[in-house]
Each structure stands twice: as C-alpha cells, then as structure tokens.
Amino acid sequence: MEYLWVCTEQELKEAGRKLVDVDGKAVALFSTVAGIFAISNRCPHHAAPLVFSRVSGEVTSEGPGKFGYDKDQRIIACPWHRREIDLDTGEFLADKKMCVPTYPVKIENGEILVGTQPRIQRQS
Amino acid sequence: MQQEMERSLAKIAPEAVGAIDADVHPYFKEGLHSLAPYLSRAMQERMGLGPKPAYAAALAASDFKIPTLPYYIDGGNTRADNAPPAGGAPGSDPTFLVEDLIERYQMGAVILNGGNAISLGGMPDPDAANAIAAAHNDWIAEEWLAHDKRIHGAIVVAPRDIPASVEEIKRWKNHPGMVQVLIPEISEHAIGHRYFWPIFKAASENGLPVAIHPGGQTAGANASMLPTLASATFAEHWTNLPQVGQGQLISMLLCGAFEQFPDLRYVTTEYGVSWLPSAMWRADAAWKAFRKEVPWARKPPSEYILERCRFTTQPIDEPANRQNLADLFRMIHAERTLLFSTDYPHWDTDLPDEAQKKIPKDLRKRVFQENARAIYPRLRV
Numbered sequence: 324m325e326y327l328w329v330c331t332e333q334e335l336k337e338a339g340r341k342l343v344d345v346d347g348k349a350v351a352l353f354s355t356v357a358g359i360f361a362i363s364n365r366c367p368h369h370a371a372p373l374v375f376s377r378v379s380g381e382v383t384s385e386g387p388g389k390f391g392y393d394k395d396q397r398i399i400a401c402p403w404h405r406r407e408i409d410l411d412t413g414e415f416l417a418d419k420k421m422c423v424p425t426y427p428v429k430i431e432n433g434e435i436l437v438g439t440q441p442r443i444q445r446q447s
Numbered sequence: 448m449q450q451e452m453e454r455s456l457a458k459i460a461p462e463a464v465g466a467i468d469a470d471v472h473p474y475f476k477e478g479l480h481s482l483a484p485y486l487s488r489a490m491q492e493r494m495g496l497g498p499k500p501a502y503a504a505a506l507a508a509s510d511f512k513i514p515t516l517p518y519y520i521d522g523g524n525t526r527a528d529n530a531p532p533a534g535g536a537p538g539s540d541p542t543f544l545v546e547d548l549i550e551r552y553q554m555g556a557v558i559l560n561g562g563n564a565i566s567l568g569g570m571p572d573p574d575a576a577n578a579i580a581a582a583h584n585d586w587i588a589e590e591w592l593a594h595d596k597r598i599h600g601a602i603v604v605a606p607r608d609i610p611a612s613v614e615e616i617k618r619w620k621n622h623p624g625m626v627q628v629l630i631p632e633i634s635e636h637a638i639g640h641r642y643f644w645p646i647f648k649a650a651s652e653n654g655l656p657v658a659i660h661p662g663g664q665t666a667g668a669n670a671s672m673l674p675t676l677a678s679a680t681f682a683e684h685w686t687n688l689p690q691v692g693q694g695q696l697i698s699m700l701l702c703g704a705f706e707q708f709p710d711l712r713y714v715t716t717e718y719g720v721s722w723l724p725s726a727m728w729r730a731d732a733a734w735k736a737f738r739k740e741v742p743w744a745r746k747p748p749s750e751y752i753l754e755r756c757r758f759t760t761q762p763i764d765e766p767a768n769r770q771n772l773a774d775l776f777r778m779i780h781a782e783r784t785l786l787f788s789t790d791y792p793h794w795d796t797d798l799p800d801e802a803q804k805k806i807p808k809d810l811r812k813r814v815f816q817e818n819a820r821a822i823y824p825r826l827r828v
Binding site for chain 1: 735737
C-alpha cells in the first residue's frame with residue numbers, strides 16, 4: 324500500500340488533532356496518549372466533521388449500577404450526535420451497523436505517513 | 448336482547464374467536480364494604496366500614512376512599528349497557544361479566560386489572576394500602592377467579608411498601624389464576640427506578656409480567672404525573688395519558704432492569720400505542736448518543752421492547768384513514784408487541800367485533816390470542 328506524508332509528528336502532537344488530505348480523502352488525525360490514529364473525517368451518520376470529536380475512553384459495565392472504563396484515549400464522540408467511535412477499528416460502540424474507515428499510520432524520522440487504503444474496508 | 452347477542456356472535460372473525468382480553472376491570476358492589484370480609488376488624492374500623500352517624504353522611508371525611516381522579520365522568524367511567532340486570536355497578540357481577548363479555552364475544556380468557564384498586568398508589572398510608580391490596584386480591588380470587596376458569600387476575604400491590612408488595616406476590620405465586628402483577632403508579636419514582644426492583648425480582652422469578660395502568664396519576668398523595676401537570680379537565684387528562692405511558696416505558700428500557708432480571712416482562716396497559724414508533728426511534732437515538740450513562744444496556748431500547756415489552760390495544764386511536772393504523776401496527780411490530788384489550792366496562796371500550804376491523808387480518812391471530820399466550824404463560828385455559 325502506498326503511504327503519503329501528511330505532517331510532522333511534532334506538529335500533530337502540539338495540535339492534538341489535524342485535518343489532512345490523503346490522496347484526495349479528508350482524514351482526521353488524532354494524537355493521544357494511546358497513539359496516533361487516522362480516521363475518515365466524515366461521520367457516516369450525518370456527515371459531521373470528526374476532527375472536532377471529543378476524545379475519551381469507553382464506559383463499560385458488568386451490570387446495572389456498575390461502571391468500568393476501558394480503551395482510554397481510543398474512543399471519539401462525534402461532535403454532532405455523540406456517536407462513540409473506536410479510533411482503532413472505526414466501529415460505532417452503540418451501532419454495529421455503522422463504521423468509519425480508519426487508515427494505517429507510519430512514523431518515520433518524525434514524519435507522519437498515512438496509508439491510502441482504509442484499514443477497515445467495510446463502510447456504512 | 449337475544450337478537451342483539453346473536454348479532455354480536457355472528458360478527459366475530461375466526462381469528463378473534465378465543466381472544467384473550469388483557470384489560471378488564473372488576474368493581475366492588477358496595478364500595479370498600481365489599482372488602483370487609485377480607486379485612487381485619489381493626490382495618491374495618493380504620494376505614495370506617497362500620498355504622499356511621501347519620502348527621503355526617505354527606506361529609507366527605509366520613510367516607511374513607513381509595514384516592515382516585517378528581518374529575519366527574521359520566522356513568523362513573525362505565526357503560527350503562529354493562530350494568531348487571533341483578534343490580535350493582537358495571538363490572539361488579541361475575542356471572543354477568545361471563546355472559547356479557549366472555550361468551551358474547553367468544554373469548555378465551557380475560558385478565559382483571561385492579562378496578563377500584565388501580566389508583567392505590569395515591570394512598571399515603573402504607574398499612575391501609577397493604578390491607579386493601581391484600582383484601583382486593585382475596586376478593587378477586589374468591590369471587591372472580593373461583594367463578595370461572597376463563598377469568599384471570601393481576602396481583603395488585605401497594606407500591607409505597609415494597610417489602611409488603613414482595614410478600615403479597617409470594618402469597619399468590621402458586622395461584623393458577625393470577626397471571627401478572629399490577630403496580631399502581633406513584634409519582635415519586637418512575638417505574639424503572641431501583642425502588643421497584645424487589646417487585647420485579649419476585650414477579651419475574653414466578654413467571655409473572657409486571658403491568659402498569661392509568662388511574663393514579665393525579666390521585667391522593669401522588670403529584671400529577673402528567674407532563675401538563677394538573678389537567679383542568681378529564682378531556683385534557685385522558686388525551687395526555689399516553690405521555691405517562693411513554694415516560695414509564697423509557698424508564699424501564701434504560702434503567703437496566705431487563706439486564707438485571709432476565710425473565711422480566713413488562714406490560715403497558717391502556718396507554719395507547721400511537722406514540723410507540725416515536726418512542727422507539729427516539730430512545731434508540733438517545734442510547735446511541737448517551738450510552739455511557741447506561742452502559743449496562745447492551746442493545747438498543749427497541750430490541751428490549753420487542754423481546755420484553757407488550758402493549759394493550761384499547762383505546763385504539765381512530766385516524767380518518769384506516770390505512771394509517773395498519774401502517775402504525777407495522778411500525779410497532781404488532782405481531783409481537785400488541786395485546787388485545789377491551790377495558791370492559793369502561794366508556795372508551797373496544798369490543799372484538801369493532802376492533803377486528805382495525806387490525807389487519809394477518810395480524811389478528813397474533814394480537815387477539817398468540818401474543819397474550821406468549822407473555823402470560825400462566826393462563827390456565
């Protein structure tokens with residue numbers, strides 16, 4: 324797969340997030356404590372710009388009244404309708420029919436490269 | 448009269464013969480005095496069921512009552528043609544109920560929901576309420592369930608005393624005629640609140656769905672549960688009732704009770720269904736957005752509805768275009784969710800011969816019979 328340069332690692336870490344063009348596709352980059360992620364900028368629900376998403380983790384539960392927390396800094400919540408999306412897989416936590424393309428990322432000598440083909444082919 | 452009965456019998460569609468009526472109301476012949484044989488002497492005294500001085504007869508405080516709606520409704524909310532020939536209020540004579548409802552409409556079974564005790568949640572004194580609930584259930588068993596096997600009952604509980612409610616459920620759990628638990632609503636807690644969970648546990652462990660029904664929304668100690676607060680008229684109150692049913696349903700869907708109690712089933716009685724598509728879609732959208740508030744909800748609320756929640760038909764809304772109603776039934780998956788009910792002997796009844804015209808033919812068997820038999824496994828006929 325072809326990888327294209329998008330920005331420097333330093334630039335992304337300072338901003339935390341950045342909208343970039345990868346071979347004509349709008350891709351949202353996120354730099355969190357969990358890593359660097361590349362995800363299509365278009366939410367498949369209502370086409371919201373995902374680069375504005377809040378970054379968090381997944382609230383889990385073993386039963387009513389019991390709260391757990393997992394995948395810290397690997398989950399985003401769409402800025403418009405708050406759908407939670409896994410940055411690794413692009414899957415919606417509460418809607419298994421929905422999925423956003425995510426892209427493989429390489430860091431070479433402080434430069435960020437993003438693959439031109441999505442990691443997950445399924446797109447809703 | 449005979450001619451009238453024959454006409455009714457002839458109009459029942461084959462799919463509606465043997466219908467299960469999920470909402471019928473039995474009424475006391477003599478007010479609370481009808482419960483006297485089932486109440487302790489102390490409680491009879493507490494409720495003033497003994498002789499009373501004539502001078503106070505017209506004074507409100509001399510008459511102990513289960514709190515109810517603050518409205519005048521013609522005929523006390525009932526139909527004149529349901530008045531038993533032998534006397535008494537409509538719905539107060541088991542023999543006549545069998546003739547006038549079950550046999551006239553060739554029903555398979557009926558479920559009695561509360562009647563006078565349906566608004567018991569408005570009674571602030573838990574001891575009096577417990578005594579009435581228990582006596583009411585004894586009265587149902589002795590005078591109705593023993594009268595005809597086609598008649599079934601709902602165990603009425605006094606919701607301001609949860610431990611006593613659980614004991615009341617256990618007292619009836621082996622009675623073959625009791626098929627669900629009716630929780631008279633209270634305004635302090637939505638029905639899904641953990642306050643009620645001991646009731647859910649006791650009911651679900653014994654194969655008994657829990658049901659709610661309008662009646663207590665403005666009664667006695669209950670603050671108005673309607674979104675418009677205190678309705679000025681019964682017309683306003685009746686029109687807005689579905690919003691209470693929707694609020695209670697959403698509470699049940701998100702509270703986690705369906706996860707906590709795998710066998711729990713929930714019946715929304717007489718709150719209508721036309722609001723249900725919106726409630727399903729909106730609840731699913733809320734869950735998708737705010738799942739982290741209720742992470743125990745492992746599936747969209749609409750799936751819990753299909754699996755665990757049922758709704759009674761009466762009062763069926765009457766759009767000018769009947770196709771609208773058929774479309775609605777598809778939207779709510781009526782083949783799984785809808786239970787036929789008449790609300791006998793109330794004024795806004797839907798009897799089988801009219802209701803069957805509004806239910807598409809391919810849904811009738813499910814709605815009139817099969818859905819009820821699935822949700823009420825304890826039906827004895």
